[in-house]
Amino acid sequence: MxxxxxxxxxxxxxxxxTLGSCKYATASSTNLREVxxxxxxxxxxxVKKFRAEHGKTVVGSVTVDSIYGGMRGIKGLVTETSxxxxxxxxxxxxxxxxxxxxxxxxGNGGTGEEPLxxxxxxxxxxxxxxxxxxxxxxxxxWNKRAAIPNHVIQMLxxxxxxxxxxxxxxxxxxxxxxxxxxxxxxxEGVKKTKYWEYTYEDSMDLIAKLPTVAAIIYRNLxxxxxxxxxxxxxxxxxxxxxxxxxxxxxxxxxxxxxxxTIHSDHEGGNVSAHATHLVGSALSDPYLSFAAGMNGLAxxxxxxxxxxxxxxxxxxxxxxxxxxTEQQMKDFVxxxxxxxxxxxxxxxxxxxxxxxxxTCQREFALKKLPNDxxxxxxxxLYKVVPDILLEQGKVQNPWPNVDxxxxxxxxxxxxxxxxxxxxxxxxxxxxxxLASLVWDRALGLPLERPKSYDxxxxxxxAHAVKK
Numbered sequence: 001m002x003x004x005x006x007x008x009x010x011x012x013x014x015x016x017x018t019l020g021s022c023k024y025a026t027a028s029s030t031n032l033r034e035v036x037x038x039x040x041x042x043x044x045x046x047v048k049k050f051r052a053e054h055g056k057t058v059v060g061s062v063t064v065d066s067i068y069g070g071m072r073g074i075k076g077l078v079t080e081t082s083x084x085x086x087x088x089x090x091x092x093x094x095x096x097x098x099x100x101x102x103x104x105x106x107g108n109g110g111t112g113e114e115p116l117x118x119x120x121x122x123x124x125x126x127x128x129x130x131x132x133x134x135x136x137x138x139x140x141x142w143n144k145r146a147a148i149p150n151h152v153i154q155m156l157x158x159x160x161x162x163x164x165x166x167x168x169x170x171x172x173x174x175x176x177x178x179x180x181x182x183x184x185x186x187x188e189g190v191k192k193t194k195y196w197e198y199t200y201e202d203s204m205d206l207i208a209k210l211p212t213v214a215a216i217i218y219r220n221l222x223x224x225x226x227x228x229x230x231x232x233x234x235x236x237x238x239x240x241x242x243x244x245x246x247x248x249x250x251x252x253x254x255x256x257x258x259x260x261t262i263h264s265d266h267e268g269g270n271v272s273a274h275a276t277h278l279v280g281s282a283l284s285d286p287y288l289s290f291a292a293g294m295n296g297l298a299x300x301x302x303x304x305x306x307x308x309x310x311x312x313x314x315x316x317x318x319x320x321x322x323x324x325t326e327q328q329m330k331d332f333v334x335x336x337x338x339x340x341x342x343x344x345x346x347x348x349x350x351x352x353x354x355x356x357x358x359t360c361q362r363e364f365a366l367k368k369l370p371n372d373x374x375x376x377x378x379x380x381l382y383k384v385v386p387d388i389l390l391e392q393g394k395v396q397n398p399w400p401n402v403d404x405x406x407x408x409x410x411x412x413x414x415x416x417x418x419x420x421x422x423x424x425x426x427x428x429x430x431x432x433x434l435a436s437l438v439w440d441r442a443l444g445l446p447l448e449r450p451k452s453y454d455x456x457x458x459x460x461x462a463h464a465v466k467k
Contacts, residue, residue: 030137033200035126040196040442047443064462067453071269076450077277079268080439081124081432089356090266092120093127097262097356105135107236107257114257114364117431118142118237120264121207124435139236145208146231146240148216152176156216157225165217165420166298170291172213177287179205186283195283196442202286203434210427211237215244222417241427245415251368252413258364259406262357263425265432271296272303272426276433277440281447286437293433294426303422303429309345310407310418313377322373330384337392343385345404347397357402361409374408 029035060075082092092100104115104123110132119135122128130138152175159168177183182198190198215228228244235243238256242248268277276293280286297303320332333343348355362382365375382400389398407421415421439445453461 030134032122032125032134032138032141032204033197036196036200036438036442039126044443064458067458077268077274077447078443078445079273079436080127080443081436082265082267084267086352089353092265093123095123095129097360100261101258101360103129104261105130105132107239107253109136112254112257114254115261116236116238116257117260117264117428120261121431121435124265124432125438136236140233141204142208142237143231143233143235143240145205146212148209148212149176149178151178152213153216156213156220159220161221164298165221165423166294166303166426168217169214169423169426170294170298172217173206173210173287173291173294176206176209176213177285180285180287181205183285186285192444196438199286199441200438203430203438206286206290207430207434208237210430211241211244214423214427215241217423218245218417218420222420247413247415249413255364255368255409255413258360259409259424260428260431262360262402263406263428265429265435268436270302271299272429273433273436276437278447280437280440281445286434289437290430290434293429297426297429298422303425305344306403306407306421306425307418309403310411310421312344313374313408316381317374317377322376324380326380326384329380330388333381333385333388337388343381343389346385346389346400347395348399348401352397352399354399355401355404358400358405361402361405365405365409365412369409369412372408372412374411378405378408 062074066072066074082090084090089096095103100120100123101115104119106112106114107116116135116139118138119130122130122134122138152172155175156168156172159171179202181201182195185194185198212228212231219226219228223246226246231240232243236257238260239253241260242253242256247253266273268274272293275296276289279292280289284292300308316332320328324332336343362379365372365378369375381404385400386398389395407418410421410424411418
């Protein structure tokens with residue numbers, strides 16, 4: 001349903017001004033759970049009618065190549081929160097990233113520059129653009145729920161310094177499931193119709209606690225175990241996170257708001273989102289489900305990619321210096337490709353245009369750090385790499401993705417610990433995958449076991465279909 005509905009939304013957005021047709025939250029309540037309680041029965045009925053009318057409609061096809069290719073491109077999941085269009089980029093509930101930057105409530109009571117992730121979470125859950133008061137209410141709610149149990153703090157403090165930050169992050173999330181309200185309610189025989197309510201409570205609690213967990217890991221590994229300090233009830237989620245990490249620069253706080261917003265969701269088929277969906281379909285609580293997603297995010301082909309890009313950029317700068325000409329950059333890129341290497345940060349499995357997440361980070365850099373040598377290097381590559389990749393003719397998408405830029409921004413503000421970047425990604429991704437998990441439970445969307453084949457049976461099937 002979400003795939004069809006989002007396509008319709010995109011058509012409408014192309015036909016009229018998004019700003020003129022923006023659907024702001026109509027409910028005056030600042031209680032997100034109350035809003036959802038009123039909204040979910042309506043959406044459940046909508047899905048029921050939709051399935052009754054279109055349940056047998058074919059929406060795609062499957063080839064042998066797609067089966068061997070990891071099911072790439074197969075339409076097989078409902079993801080209410082976002083859709084990734086090859087030409088339009090990611091849309092959160094129908095809104096592009098530039099539209100979200102303009103329409104979502106801002107920090108500092110609305111006077112800030114970048115959108116609040118709290119507002120995006122409201123949008124992902126409800127499909128409605130929140131008011132400033134509603135987004136600020138989520139900030140206060142998360143601040144109230146942010147306490148970490150002592151056993152998790154002790155575990156984090158006892159981890160060896162050579163344990164990767166993502167391993168610590170995943171382990172801490174798993175250990176937090178002692179706090180799961182869903183697990184407790186399920187053990188007591190809660191009705192299926194109430195599953196979403198306890199999933200929502202766990203999701204709110206978990207999102208609230210993640211910055212503190214992530215900050216403890218950062219301080220233990222890179223700041224000699226210095227304390228993270230207490231949550232400031234007057235600050236928003238991103239601001240508290242930046243402070244606990246040890247960064248008080250106002251521009252870094254704005255970067256955190258932007259970073260945590262744009263990395264939040266990316267449709268349901270990517271590894272971290274799919275893993276969370278899959279484990280959640282077994283009715284594992286949100287803590288266990290999200291921990292599974294984070295183990296996927298830790299891989300070099302997923303969240304770890306931003307670290308690999310920055311490592312590569314650092315090596316490039318060491319080799320070419322800061323005053324390289326455009327022709328010298330072209331020669332360097334061609335030599336890289338002819339040596340059988342790739343240009344990290346370019347290409348995307350779905351997108352066929354420059355990643356909007358790259359673009360908004362580039363716009364941030366143009367305003368805040370236009371003379372930074374690493375930013376200039378990224379800009380130089382942006383000028384030459386797409387044309388070279390097109391000329392080479394081996395890639396479908398020669399444009400930069402989000403990973404081509406994010407590490408440079410973090411490093412500029414002093415966060416040079418590259419193997420920590422994926423933890424920041426994970427904190428952000430919680431918004432999307434947990435909002436989606438709430439809707440999985442509300443709409444009764446388990447992932448039933450799909451049919452699979454071993455190679456001999458698949459060969460027989462292919463021959464039979466061909467005949």
